[in-house]
Amino acid sequence: MARSRLAALGAALVAIGTNAHAAEPEFSGQIRTWWMDQRASANGPLAQADALAPGLVALPRSNGTLEAEVRASGHGITAVGTLHGEHDEGGSTSSYGTFNELYASRDAWGWAFSAGKKIVSWDVGYGFRPNDFVEQEPRRTLLATTPEGRAVLTAEHFSASTAWTFVLVNPTQSRDALGPDEPALAARMYQRDGALDWHGFARWGVRTRASLGGAVAWVASESVELHASARLLTRADTLAIDPGLAAGALAVTNPWQAASVSHPVQALVGGTWTNEAQLSVLVEAWWDGTALSDRQWDDWALRNQALGRIALAPPPSLPPQAIAGNIAMQATAFTASTNLRRANLYARASWQVDKWQPVIDMLYTPADRGRIVTASLSWQGDRVRIDAGLRVYGGPSDALLAQVPTRRIAYIAGTWPF
Amino acid sequence: MNIRRLAALAALMLAATGSAWADEVTTLLKAADKYRMSSDNMQVDTQISVFNTDGSPDKERRYTVFAQQKHQSLVLMQSPAEKGQKVLMLGDDFWLLMPSSQRPLRITPMQKLLGDASTGDIATMSWADDYSGAITGEELCGEPTQKCVHLSLTAARKGVTYQRIELWIGKTKNEPVKADLYVQSDKLAKQARFVMDKPAAPTAVTEMLLRDQLTNKKETQVRYLNRKEKTVPEAWLNPMFLARNPSLD
Numbered sequence: 043m044a045r046s047r048l049a050a051l052g053a054a055l056v057a058i059g060t061n062a063h064a065a066e067p068e069f070s071g072q073i074r075t076w077w078m079d080q081r082a083s084a085n086g087p088l089a090q091a092d093a094l095a096p097g098l099v100a101l102p103r104s105n106g107t108l109e110a111e112v113r114a115s116g117h118g119i120t121a122v123g124t125l126h127g128e129h130d131e132g133g134s135t136s137s138y139g140t141f142n143e144l145y146a147s148r149d150a151w152g153w154a155f156s157a158g159k160k161i162v163s164w165d166v167g168y169g170f171r172p173n174d175f176v177e178q179e180p181r182r183t184l185l186a187t188t189p190e191g192r193a194v195l196t197a198e199h200f201s202a203s204t205a206w207t208f209v210l211v212n213p214t215q216s217r218d219a220l221g222p223d224e225p226a227l228a229a230r231m232y233q234r235d236g237a238l239d240w241h242g243f244a245r246w247g248v249r250t251r252a253s254l255g256g257a258v259a260w261v262a263s264e265s266v267e268l269h270a271s272a273r274l275l276t277r278a279d280t281l282a283i284d285p286g287l288a289a290g291a292l293a294v295t296n297p298w299q300a301a302s303v304s305h306p307v308q309a310l311v312g313g314t315w316t317n318e319a320q321l322s323v324l325v326e327a328w329w330d331g332t333a334l335s336d337r338q339w340d341d342w343a344l345r346n347q348a349l350g351r352i353a354l355a356p357p358p359s360l361p362p363q364a365i366a367g368n369i370a371m372q373a374t375a376f377t378a379s380t381n382l383r384r385a386n387l388y389a390r391a392s393w394q395v396d397k398w399q400p401v402i403d404m405l406y407t408p409a410d411r412g413r414i415v416t417a418s419l420s421w422q423g424d425r426v427r428i429d430a431g432l433r434v435y436g437g438p439s440d441a442l443l444a445q446v447p448t449r450r451i452a453y454i455a456g457t458w459p460f
Numbered sequence: 461m462n463i464r465r466l467a468a469l470a471a472l473m474l475a476a477t478g479s480a481w482a483d484e485v486t487t488l489l490k491a492a493d494k495y496r497m498s499s500d501n502m503q504v505d506t507q508i509s510v511f512n513t514d515g516s517p518d519k520e521r522r523y524t525v526f527a528q529q530k531h532q533s534l535v536l537m538q539s540p541a542e543k544g545q546k547v548l549m550l551g552d553d554f555w556l557l558m559p560s561s562q563r564p565l566r567i568t569p570m571q572k573l574l575g576d577a578s579t580g581d582i583a584t585m586s587w588a589d590d591y592s593g594a595i596t597g598e599e600l601c602g603e604p605t606q607k608c609v610h611l612s613l614t615a616a617r618k619g620v621t622y623q624r625i626e627l628w629i630g631k632t633k634n635e636p637v638k639a640d641l642y643v644q645s646d647k648l649a650k651q652a653r654f655v656m657d658k659p660a661a662p663t664a665v666t667e668m669l670l671r672d673q674l675t676n677k678k679e680t681q682v683r684y685l686n687r688k689e690k691t692v693p694e695a696w697l698n699p700m701f702l703a704r705n706p707s708l709d
Contacts, residue, residue: 188560
């Protein structure tokens with residue numbers, strides 16, 4: 043019913059938009075191909091499970107991809123479509139096509155209305171965006187890719203220095219949908235004030251209830267930009283292990299289930315410095331109260347150790363797959379939140395030298411001294427762009443980032459826009 | 461008493477002379493500006509060609525610039541490699557907008573400087589409102605050589621791309637001939653030469669040739685392909701409106 047209502051509204055906007063927008067249709071796009079050479083970690087739950095029962099779990103594999111993205115707009119309709127084909131080192135091939143965006147727009151009574159699948163990205167910051175609660179775009183990706191938009195109805199009003207945006211998010215999803223798929227009403231207020239950009243945010247989720255946020259970006263001098271963002275939530279979706287399960291007990295089904303965390307806070311501060319030689323340094327620190335707590339990770343480590351002890355001396359009646367499966371299910375905890383640890387530090391240095399841009403960055407989690415280090419080099423020609431780089435996950439062996447399934451990723455990509 | 465009167469008179473004369481010089485500089489700059497900005501609100505289609513030090517072509521870019529009064533400019537990148545990117549400049553405040561994101565990125569004046577022809581070079585087409593200075597003297601300049609007025613200019617507001625400019629304009633027609641462009645640290649960043657439509661009776665600048673002195677010594681040719689008067693709607697100068705990737709043609 044809700045889906046048909048959205049479709050009807052979209053169709054109405056399309057019909058009106060067809061008459062309203064006389065601008066010539068525009069087409070553009072890009073073809074991109076890349077190879078990702080991935081090495082699985084020898085540490086962590088998936089590595090342990092694979093050692094115990096080889097082939098039971100899927101480890102990260104190298105793969106080659108060819109992708110075509112086409113953008114078209116005109117007559118009040120905007121569409122961004124992607125065709126994606128992938129071949130991995132195991133020999134399997136997969137392909138799919140999707141619309142990243144497909145929406146109709148119409149201006150009326152001083153407001154701009156849109157309906158359809160659309161990318162609505164908000165907030166300041168680079169490594170983490172607490173108030174990007176509509177799109178929830180992945181951050182710190184190896185290659186800049188166009189995310190897949192969400193089903194939205196938007197109403198926006200603009201003056202010279204203010205903007206108001208109201209969004210009905212995921213109106214076609216079930217009330218039980220989790221995380222970014224939860225139906226919600228979201229709003230943003232923007233005010234430009236000279237060197238300052240002020241943002242106010244509010245969200246009402248059908249299950250997670252209200253959240254409020256604010257952000258500011260300030261150009262403090264010729265070369266320095268500072269930004270900050272914070273969000274207070276009533277509740278947030280996360281994962282938690284079955285509290286009734288003892289550390290060394292084996293489970294038949296995945297004990298990591300959907301849960302919620304009450305009154306978490308998310309906050310970020312950061313700044314960018316750029317000099318005349320085109321060297322730019324970004325530093326950010328953030329707190330994500332929706333991530334699992336240190337105590338939860340301590341319990342997680344205790345369970346890993348207990349399961350490891352069972353694996354070393356298994357009861358005769360217990361197949362190794364049962365133990366391996368339980369160890370592998372511990373990796374589910376890595377998906378509980380966008381950040382593994384609540385406290386995070388991030389630094390990025392980039393240098394534009396003619397057509398070349400070397401970049402190095404590091405994400406550091408002080409709680410366990412885990413780190414992700416990425417070094418990349420981009421070359422931008424008249425049309426073609428080449429990107430290559432290496433990302434390494436590491437830290438002490440008990441650090442979470444040293445236990446994620448991937449140890450390192452090397453990549454090379456070529457992009458041809460048209 | 462007489463000495464006091466004399467001192468006061470001298471001070472008044474100095475102030476009056478300074479003010480007269482300032483007025484003259486402003487008049488000269490306004491005259492020079494007319495060769496690039498014939499109206500307060502304009503749409504200018506620009507082509508940038510970058511050449512290596514050996515003269516071989518390096519890259520080419522197309523831009524549409526909406527230069528509006530009160531130091532407001534919107535630059536639309538039109539080449540395939542940059543299609544959909546926009547830079548908005550409102551006085552001393554700047555934003556970068558990428559087509560794959562609905563999030564305007566606040567950038568510093570230093571970040572605006574990046575590139576062979578910075579967005580400041582493309583979007584800024586007037587000096588009179590942004591610089592003050594003095595007449596250094598008269599010199600021969602240009603090819604073929606002509607009598608020029610040499611102006612030493614200093615930024616009158618903080619958001620301009622170049623902190624200091626040494627500018628030479630034709631003595632008779634006041635058309636811009638050449639300029640040395642200095643960044644905040646007083647390093648010479650670029651040297652500019654201006655090509656007029658009709659050298660004998662110039663009416664408009666058709667090309668600006670920039671030689672990079674800070675990094676790669678490459679030459680950038682900025683060609684003004686088309687100019688027309690255009691006042692853009694107020695909302696076009698709101699970064700959040702532009703983040704929606706609206707059609708702006």
